[in-house]
Amino acid sequence: MVAGWFTGEGDSFRLLGTRCRACRSVFFPREDAFCRNPACQSDEFDEVPLSRRGRVWSYTDSRYQPPSPYVTDPELPWEPYALIAVELESERIVVLGQAVPGVTVADLTVGMEVEVVPGVLNEDTETVWTTWHWRPTGVAQ
Template structure:
């Protein structure tokens, strides 16, 4: 039985998961999470129509850091709190930066900007699935 996502409609639950975004039909600007307003945020565009689209599941590590402190509510941390890595990944096709936790076992000391990354799903302590970034081997 597949676990439930931590956020409905933000990513697929496939073996090769994708984040779910949308794209302005007028200018082609991508958004994640999906843009919920009725107008494009691109200042050079007056588009008001969007199409849902799966986003690239691979990209390049743009930046990264570690979270050695427990984030404030509403973040629910495991007890005892375990530090984790956060990666900013530039999506391959869309050329937009998406933040996410780094996959379990990722050693920050082995990372460098430009490292190829891929989207994976991992369970949280409550069993719900979330997306994370993993180094492409």
């Protein structure tokens, strides 16, 4: 789990961003040093939970195994996965992430509603590394 990027479990799972106190711009991943808005000079931010839902802005599939530091299980064959760019409902920012396992590009359309859910990046006998996935609404987890 990347500290400060998300919080909660199940239906309370949320991505965490930051909002500039001066211009109100919202950022994900979070920003803690300087406002990314070129018209703003602020360095003061508030942590904010982001919308759980959004609409597919774009998508593609990853058909090659990425190089290190991406973590894969050497015991399992590589499996392609869908990547989704989602425009968040309230913030109107685009956040990239993987689709839940089992959802392919054939299941996606631009404009489709999706929601953020917890996912597993990797796990071993001692640790489960949590990440986020996008799931079309109405699909059981």
